[in-house]
Amino acid sequence: MEQKNSGEEWVWIIVCNPGNKETFLGLYDKKENAQFIPSFATKEDAESCLHGLPTEPGNKYEIQAIHINELQQTARQEEFLIACVDGNGNIIKEDMQGEDSGS
Secondary structure (H helix, E strand, O other): OEEEEOOOOOOEEEEEEEOOOOEEEEOOOOOOOEEEEEEEEEEHHHHHHOOOOOOOOOOOOOEEEEHHHHHHHHHHHHEEEEEOOOOOOOOOEEEEOOOOOOO
């Protein structure tokens, strides 16, 4: 059964080393010269994608739901874009920073 969050306010992300020193998985797009955090509409999409994403040996990765406002705030602070990605790794919506991104 596909796990979706109720409403569009929540997305799924990949967290590196969950706990006190956790970070969000961020990627770099050479073509666009941009750093971005991949986000997913469903937990299943995130799970499908995780296996094909570049990861660092020794790190633990966990899929977690996050409110889009919290993700947008963190992305702005760290100068990352947010991209909505499907289960096949295709970007379906870019730069989900919201209206107050300052760009």
